[in-house]
Amino acid sequence: MRENYRKLRVAVLGGGTVGAQVAHRLLDNADELGSRSGAGLELIGVAVRDLSAKRSVALPKKLLTTDPHSLIVGADIVVELMGGLEPARTLVLEALASGADVITANKALLAEHGPELFDAAAKVGAQLYYEAAVAAAIPIIRPLRDSLAGDHVTKIMGIVNGTTNYILDEMDTLGLGFEEALAAATDLGYAEADPTADIEGYDAAQKASILSSLAFHTAVPLVDVYREGITGVSAGQIEAAKRSGHVIKLLAICERRVDAHTGQEGVSTRVHPTLIPRTHPLAAARGANNAVYVEAEAAGPLMFYGAGAGGPETASAVLGDIVSAARRHVAGGPGVGESTHADLPSIPLSHVESRLQITLVVADQPGVLAAIAGVFSEHQVSVETLHQSVATTEEAGAQTATLVIQTHLASEERTQATITALEHNPVVLSVSSVLRVEG
């Protein structure tokens, strides 16, 4: 043990699963965390809503308080694990203003108020750490901020929501419909009673905003993230994806690219169900796991994989950040601010080119293929592959066929116009699926 060992006071805000685990580890592993930090870490208290609530891990009564403000006043490091926007935002700003470093796992807070918080930290030379906010214990924030700081990230594709990955994986593996798979996820505790934030892609969109901002040195507000959930994904689409050697994943895609309209470089950030080849590394992320695939100019493709949620996993990421903050205090000097120097414009989805897989049910009669091909050519959307499956259904007394068409890269505007034209074409009985393709 060192002689002039600096003592750092740590306050934990929030006594839920993660908060209790973090507090417990700080008490239990103080010596070890100290020798890794170069500083003594003293837990000065845990701010909770209800002093008598049952905790997942027992904590000494004398450490609990219902007054977070009093804890912040005396803290060098404040760990915000309350979740939600308020009072978390006010408390984090209060902590930063006091010069404390702040660690948070609060993705909603960062996605909504990131720039305000980063500015507040920069003003006093404090630092905001948030490794736990995306993909829990999978290191992704630090690799993007530090490891790739000398490189240019060009694209991120992330499976960053475990609930939806579990649901899609169950649909893929067991052939379940969406509702059945959701029920299974709820039974197992993978989905919350109100699953909206997960299945509608809100959670993934928050994480996409955080990743895009960090990777491209640009503030990407949540409102600039295109978002589409998985409630519309059908068992038929999953089955068709399988047949074409694909799997459907809900991806958070962050991409530095050229705006198809303005020709200017910008950032496209979008969350939607996506077809990827079954051989793509991301396809190996099964169950409720997360995986983040990063392409950088020099480093090439990298993938980070693991559990993306859970109390111990999130606590692991938070404790890693606490050690980083402690080392920073020992070193002294200002924190590393969030860099936004690139300041790229956000590209709306309508200015992004993508590849689509479009499934049509058509009348099985001569001239149909030519008619369909004509629609694509008319809208200048180039077809990469076209598969016609054996006519299997009868509709309106006539034989029908199913066409699965994959396009080359085409602008959203053109593909949307193509789809509208297909819907109105007399040989098309229905446009049964439209999915974006990556990888």
Next chain:
Amino acid sequence: MRENYRKLRVAVLGGGTVGAQVAHRLLDNADELGSRSGAGLELIGVAVRDLSAKRSVALPKKLLTTDPHSLIVGADIVVELMGGLEPARTLVLEALASGADVITANKALLAEHGPELFDAAAKVGAQLYYEAAVAAAIPIIRPLRDSLAGDHVTKIMGIVNGTTNYILDEMDTLGLGFEEALAAATDLGYAEADPTADIEGYDAAQKASILSSLAFHTAVPLVDVYREGITGVSAGQIEAAKRSGHVIKLLAICERRVDAHTGQEGVSTRVHPTLIPRTHPLAAARGANNAVYVEAEAAGPLMFYGAGAGGPETASAVLGDIVSAARRHVAGGPGVGESTHADLPSIPLSHVESRLQITLVVADQPGVLAAIAGVFSEHQVSVETLHQSVATTEEAGAQTATLVIQTHLASEERTQATITALEHNPVVLSVSSVLRVEG
């Protein structure tokens, strides 16, 4: 651009592929690297062996020098990319003694002289960065040192040598023999003219020593790393692995475990061909790629995947370290020393329990299974599965059968005694393969 922008002087030692790329990026992206660092980065020179040698990237003549010592004198950050033990060791020590931070991609140097270098850095409060020394641009050093600093790593299994992974993958995919696959790797530039360091596992052993030391906060010298290369892996073993749902990978395994003899906790570090299930995440690392699988108590299993070698990839990791070093200089204070507080003993392979897959050719006659089972039971090695394949060959005039036996965990001592006993058993015609199993 800031007003009182601090200028940091960077010296690059080594003008090979990586050195030239790093120097080029420092010149070309100075502004961007500056805004990410909070400091100006000025390349003061590149020390080379031969001023007139052809470089992969052209560099201004006036920056080249054959005198590394003169560069070190004036540098805040020294980047060692010469490779080899000397003069690299002397120059790194010289740089650290002068108070400069040092960045190195030199795995041999770290594996042989790590503790000496870390001590030299700690003495003056400088820091040694080495993200590029293991798996190039795949962030693994920083995740272990920072992200998992509040967790306990229990095991690492890494595919950390691209050449051997390429060879094994070709054998697996195309059914090639070792020599053919090596020749293909040499043709493609994946294997060097003298491939010994790769195929005999020396390169992987150096990386294992580095990972084990870092993950377990313990100096693990290279001499404590068990090492076995892939030259003995046969097409027959690869084929048999396939049939049993496995794939053979050369793994660097770093494990915190109990010494089977002393009962004390220690660290086992070993490199050997290993059978892993084809469903294991590591099995997805194809071609010359690297992948590192990390198990930690709270974070659970994590995997890091990407290209493990290459000029741009290694340069990406080095530049990330340069930005980290620059940020540290801006902050001031001492560097984060290597932590060796756990100081665990190394466990020799003979004290490690492992699972083996043993393949025997036996006489196809009544009583053979009982005799074999007797040998295992006599040595207290428990059998997990036993597969007898159809007798297909004739040897010495008699029908033969092949037995593939997978054991439960058993000590090296017992399994070795079992193998010796099998070799001397009259019903055993040959012990045709012995492989360790993980995952």
